[in-house]
Amino acid sequence: MVRSDARENRARILAAAREAFSEDGAASMNQIAQRAGVGAGTLYRNFPTREALVLAVYQDEVARIIATVPVLLARHPPLEALRHWTTDLVEAMRKKHGLGDALSPGAHQAISEQTYGPVIAAITELLDAGKKDGSIRADADPGDFLQLTGALWRAPSAPEDRAPRMLALVLDGLSTHP
Secondary structure: OOOHHHHHHHHHHHHHHHHHHHHOOOOOHHHHHHHHOOOHHHHHHHOOOHHHHHHHHHHHHHHHHHHOHHHHHHHOOHHHHHHHHHHHHHHHHHHHHHOHHHOOHHHHHHHHHHHHHHHHHHHHHHHHHHHHHOOEOOOOOHHHHHHHHHHHHHOOOOOOOOHHHHHHHHHHHHEOOO
């Protein structure tokens, strides 16, 4: 059982790291510890390497995005919920690619293996809701959708972010209503 202060320290470290990495992918462990208000020992006890911290930040972000599916489906029709969810996923993937230099090929592989199943399950839930209400084609496949949307986070965001237009095309293709 983890003490509540240890859980709070871990949460503060993850929040500080997420913020620091979004500002500067090369942020040091000491900068992150300082931003989190913890000592270096506390940081390294929780995350023995920079790569471990980067992986934890990414896994935490994916878990957060996956957890939004029920909320989005409660607030929006399935196709619109899928649009919001995918936009969030694209933003997270762009951040992950920005941290790519900090990760070894093995870490990239670990991220993919650990998050693929949960992401596919989230997409399946969104697609199934749309199939059930008739707004999404019956042949829509979660793996195909994930592969297509992979192009969105690789699309440059400047000078103009093309991802929203590209996502609209993908979603139009999923829709049962022209």
